[in-house]
Amino acid sequence: MTTEEKNVRGDWEYRLKKNRDEMxxxxxSFALMLFLTLVAFFAVSYDKYSAWFIVPFILLLGVVQVxxxxxxxxxxxxxxxxxxxxxxxxxxxxxxxxxxxxLTIVWI
Amino acid sequence: MxxxxxxxxxxxxxxxxxxxxxxxxxxxxxxxGGFFFIVGGIEAMLIRxxxxxxxxxxxxxxxxxxxxxxxxxxxxxxAAMPLIFALMNAxxxxxxxxxxxxxxxxxxxGFWLFLMGGIFLxxxxxxxxxxxxxxxxxxxxxxxxxxxxxxxYTLGLQISGAGTLIGGINFLVTxxxxxxxxxxxxxxxxxxxxxxxxxxxxxFAFPPLTVGIFLMIFDRLFGANxxxxxxxxxxxxxxxxxxxxGHPEVYILILPAFGVFSEVFATFSRKRLFGYTxxxxxxxxxxxxxxxxxxxxxxxxxxxxxxxxxFAVATMAIAVPTGIKIFNWLLTMWGGSISxxxxxxxxxxxxxxxxxxxxxxxxxxxxxADYQYHDTYFVVAHFHYVIVGGVVLGLxxxxxxWWPKMFGKMLDEKLGKITFWLFLIGFHLTxxxxxxxxxxxxxxxxxxxxxxxxxxTANLISSIGAVFMAVAVLVLVIxxxxxxxxxxxxxxxxxxxxxxxxxxxxxxPPEYNFxxxxxxxxxxxxxxxxxxxxxxxxxxxxxGDIHMPNGSILPLLMSLGLFIAAIGFLYRNxxxxxxxxxxxxxxxxxxxxxxxxxxDDHGYHIHKEExxxxxxxxxx
Amino acid sequence: MxxxxxxxxxNFPESPEKATLxxxxxxxGFWLFLGGETVLxxxxxxxxxxLKDSNAGGATSQDLFELPIVFIATMLLLxxxxxxxxxxxxMKNFQYRKMQIWFIITILLGAGFLALEIYEFNHxxxxxxxxxxxxxxxxxxxxxxxxxxxxxxxxxxxxxTLLIRNGRRGLSLxxxxxxxxxxxxxxxxxxxxxxxxxxxxxxxxxx
Numbered sequence: 037m038t039t040e041e042k043n044v045r046g047d048w049e050y051r052l053k054k055n056r057d058e059m060x061x062x063x064x065s066f067a068l069m070l071f072l073t074l075v076a077f078f079a080v081s082y083d084k085y086s087a088w089f090i091v092p093f094i095l096l097l098g099v100v101q102v103x104x105x106x107x108x109x110x111x112x113x114x115x116x117x118x119x120x121x122x123x124x125x126x127x128x129x130x131x132x133x134x135x136x137x138x139l140t141i142v143w144i
Numbered sequence: 145m146x147x148x149x150x151x152x153x154x155x156x157x158x159x160x161x162x163x164x165x166x167x168x169x170x171x172x173x174x175x176x177g178g179f180f181f182i183v184g185g186i187e188a189m190l191i192r193x194x195x196x197x198x199x200x201x202x203x204x205x206x207x208x209x210x211x212x213x214x215x216x217x218x219x220x221x222x223a224a225m226p227l228i229f230a231l232m233n234a235x236x237x238x239x240x241x242x243x244x245x246x247x248x249x250x251x252x253x254g255f256w257l258f259l260m261g262g263i264f265l266x267x268x269x270x271x272x273x274x275x276x277x278x279x280x281x282x283x284x285x286x287x288x289x290x291x292x293x294x295x296x297y298t299l300g301l302q303i304s305g306a307g308t309l310i311g312g313i314n315f316l317v318t319x320x321x322x323x324x325x326x327x328x329x330x331x332x333x334x335x336x337x338x339x340x341x342x343x344x345x346x347x348f349a350f351p352p353l354t355v356g357i358f359l360m361i362f363d364r365l366f367g368a369n370x371x372x373x374x375x376x377x378x379x380x381x382x383x384x385x386x387x388x389x390g391h392p393e394v395y396i397l398i399l400p401a402f403g404v405f406s407e408v409f410a411t412f413s414r415k416r417l418f419g420y421t422x423x424x425x426x427x428x429x430x431x432x433x434x435x436x437x438x439x440x441x442x443x444x445x446x447x448x449x450x451x452x453x454x455f456a457v458a459t460m461a462i463a464v465p466t467g468i469k470i471f472n473w474l475l476t477m478w479g480g481s482i483s484x485x486x487x488x489x490x491x492x493x494x495x496x497x498x499x500x501x502x503x504x505x506x507x508x509x510x511x512x513a514d515y516q517y518h519d520t521y522f523v524v525a526h527f528h529y530v531i532v533g534g535v536v537l538g539l540x541x542x543x544x545x546w547w548p549k550m551f552g553k554m555l556d557e558k559l560g561k562i563t564f565w566l567f568l569i570g571f572h573l574t575x576x577x578x579x580x581x582x583x584x585x586x587x588x589x590x591x592x593x594x595x596x597x598x599x600x601t602a603n604l605i606s607s608i609g610a611v612f613m614a615v616a617v618l619v620l621v622i623x624x625x626x627x628x629x630x631x632x633x634x635x636x637x638x639x640x641x642x643x644x645x646x647x648x649x650x651x652x653p654p655e656y657n658f659x660x661x662x663x664x665x666x667x668x669x670x671x672x673x674x675x676x677x678x679x680x681x682x683x684x685x686x687x688g689d690i691h692m693p694n695g696s697i698l699p700l701l702m703s704l705g706l707f708i709a710a711i712g713f714l715y716r717n718x719x720x721x722x723x724x725x726x727x728x729x730x731x732x733x734x735x736x737x738x739x740x741x742x743x744d745d746h747g748y749h750i751h752k753e754e755x756x757x758x759x760x761x762x763x764x
Numbered sequence: 765m766x767x768x769x770x771x772x773x774x775n776f777p778e779s780p781e782k783a784t785l786x787x788x789x790x791x792x793g794f795w796l797f798l799g800g801e802t803v804l805x806x807x808x809x810x811x812x813x814x815l816k817d818s819n820a821g822g823a824t825s826q827d828l829f830e831l832p833i834v835f836i837a838t839m840l841l842l843x844x845x846x847x848x849x850x851x852x853x854x855m856k857n858f859q860y861r862k863m864q865i866w867f868i869i870t871i872l873l874g875a876g877f878l879a880l881e882i883y884e885f886n887h888x889x890x891x892x893x894x895x896x897x898x899x900x901x902x903x904x905x906x907x908x909x910x911x912x913x914x915x916x917x918x919x920x921x922x923x924x925t926l927l928i929r930n931g932r933r934g935l936s937l938x939x940x941x942x943x944x945x946x947x948x949x950x951x952x953x954x955x956x957x958x959x960x961x962x963x964x965x966x967x968x969x970x971x
Binding site: 044051052058059062063066069070073076077079081087090091095097098101105106109110116119124126127128130131132134135138139142 | 773774778795798799800801802805806810811813814831839842849853856857948951952954958961962967970
Binding site: 246247309313314316317320321322347348350351352354355356358359362363366367368369370372374375376377378381385388738741742744 | 785788789792793796797799800801803804807808811814815818819820896897898899900901902903904907925929938
């Protein structure tokens with residue numbers, strides 16, 4: 037092989053390995069998300085806990101799971117996602133304000 | 145590699161029906177927006193005729209409610225927004241050195257959706273009754289409005305709103321991704337900055353309106369129970385959703401106007417804008433705070449003192465960045481070599497007019513005081529001062545300023561000044577006195593008033609002012625017609641004092657805007673080159689093939705499909721053909737979307753040889 | 765290299781979806797759209813939260829919802845999110861065939877989710893007479909969950925169209941952004957579902 041062919045082959049193998057490692061991370065993320073989901077379902081099915089604990093707890097589990105989706109499945113942790121992340125978080129802020137409003141000042 | 149060479153000559157009509165060129169789309173928005181501005185203006189005239197004297201019977205109560213509703217809805221959604229989009233389309237790609245927007249096809253789609261929605265909204269006039277529950281269409285009233293007026297409102301606005309949302313995303317991506325080399329964010333012209341922030345506001349403010357309108361459609365046409373208390377609904381949900389949209393909406397309207405004024409002040413003072421960094425900061429802060437204040441439209445609904453207090457303070461806070469901008473504009477003029485062209489007249493008169501509107505806004509922001517002002521003419525005076533004194537003056541200034549860039553001809557200065565003075569006098573005559581008649585207790589949205597309350601003179605003066613504004617607009621129309629028939633040809637740098645990239649190319653620009661993408665060396669890039677004795681911007685690339693998008697009839701078809709669907713769904717409870725037609729319309733839309741995805745369209749190329757030929761011809 | 769030229773392992777960029785201006789614009793435009801969709805769904809969630817207890821004397825959330833069906837639906841959608849990640853992984857490795865297969869699996873899982881949801885709605889309507897028109901809670905529930913289901917249906921149509929249209933073309937810088945963006949959409953739908961199963965179903969069963 038010429039040096040150039042070796043370089044190209046080396047590049048390619050490096051990329052394959054990088055992608056494989058990332059995919060492994062994704063599968064780990066999936067397993068974690070599965071686990072978080074199971075915990076949430078169990079928390080609800082197990083009658084002994086009070087609603088005051090369960091509700092914030094499952095909400096927290098949901099938020100953590102969404103963070104995994106965004107940062108790993110949707111690659112928000114990668115380079116080049118700064119603007120995308122900024123606008124998504126701005127949306128999250130407006131979303132939060134809206135939901136907060138409807139939980140507090142809708143009269144009833 | 146080009147697939148369809150664009151050599152077939154098209155008729156002008158077909159060209160405009162299928163165009164994806166931002167410059168032509170700007171003209172479409174200008175014409176449509178201008179038309180609806182006149183419609184809204186006629187509605188205003190009819191209102192003022194009815195209110196000129198007490199116990200008038202020029203129009204009946206029901207018609208008055210329809211006029212009042214449509215005046216507001218038309219002016220905000222079908223006149224102001226499209227005219228702003230006209231300026232955005234005409235100017236922003238040129239100011240950042242781009243050849244078009246990020247998504248030319250979606251740009252066209254945005255326009256046709258707006259137009260179809262606007263036409264649908266006005267169909268009510270001919271089909272049994274226009275919407276009559278105010279432009280805010282509160283659920284407690286609108287759910288029980290007989291006839292289909294409100295349905296024209298909900299379905300029409302939903303279609304138009306989709307167009308606006310698409311436009312917002314388009315301009316965000318354009319500004320973020322397509323700036324010429326050397327144009328960092330802090331070297332962007334201020335008009336582009338205001339469009340950037342306004343587009344972000346559009347992205348986040350329109351979805352709540354979309355949801356609110358869907359819920360209203362579901363309640364009225366599909367038997368849902370969102371707002372009707374009988375089966376558990378809650379009418380305040382509409383108010384929140386509407387105003388979470390509605391308040392950012394007014395900042396969407398005013399920010400581009402601020403942008404226009406920043407350009408005009410700098411250009412016609414022959415001096416760079418004072419305090420660029422703080423101006424950018426102010427724009428961003430206004431945009432952010434704009435989402436934190438919507439409850440100030442709901443102070444009297446009984447949400448409690450804590451909610452009222454929080455929102456009162458947040459509302460007052462917006463005065464700070466706005467004040468920063470006012471001072472910066474004044475300081476731009478200070479020490480400059482001022483030229484009182486028509487756009488500059490609008491800009492200078494905007495300062496006191498808008499400040500007046502702003503300070504009455506602070507008065508309204510004090511929640512306890514608002515219990516007195518709410519639903520009186522004081523509020524009407526406030527918002528007309530900021531909208532007419534801010535947005536409309538900005539649009540008139542912007543349209544006059546960029547007219548030569550769009551059409552290659554300068555509007556007549558003399559007629560322009562006549563329009564300006566008539567409009568300004570009329571505006572103040574109509575609305576200044578309304579502050580006082582509101583404080584004297586006259587409620588808003590009333591179709592008539594009794595004699596002997598001390599309101600007669602004020603209303604008469606108000607109505608006379610409206611005549612002045614109508615004549616001013618007439619003079620503007622005459623100006624436009626006269627200018628189109630004249631044989632003048634404007635320079636690329638039409639006003640002579642251009643500082644930004646759009647003035648570096650011919651008026652009107654060639655199809656591709658820039659033969660070579662410009663290299664931006666600082667703020668006010670054209671000014672920099674001028675100060676160094678050059679007439680043109682340094683190019684950032686050699687002359688090469690330019691890739692251009694093809695036109696398409698699909699945006700029109702998609703919008704038409706939704707229009708037809710709306711007609712079907714509006715009549716679904718009256719006629720058996722309602723739902724089928726609705727489904728049919730949706731099918732047309734989805735089929736067009738499918739065709740767009742399926743058929744490859746890679747555009748065409750303008751070849752390097754043609755560009756060089758053109759250049760040689762010009763030199764000769 | 766022009767956008768439609770056939771790629772090989774060697775001349776193929778690491779991020780093919782962002783290698784052209786068109787791709788970069790689609791990428792950013794879509795994330796912005798997702799920001800807007802976040803606010804849209806938040807408005808629907810907010811409305812649901814305000815109205816979830818207004819059942820007009822009819823069926824309540826505790827009466828209606830059952831864990832098993834929600835759990836299966838969640839598993840289907842979550843797994844389909846993973847399979848779409850696999851598909852993009854293969855896209856980046858320039859393994860077109862494998863990408864196609866994983867997208868087909870994604871579609872099947874998504875279709876399963878939808879079928880289950882239709883069954884679930886049908887069950888509520890027939891066993892509990894719980895409809896869109898029953899109460900404010902009914903309207904809010906079917907609107908929120910229905911909008912999400914509608915988004916799933918659109919996503920399926922999107923994937924199917926992409927696969928059929930590009931079936932014989934191989935990977936290119938023209939269709940790479942399209943697959944990538946469709947996959948982003950699909951993940952977002954799963955994000956919304958996480959909140960739906962948490963806020964609507966789980967919270968609804970706790971009371």
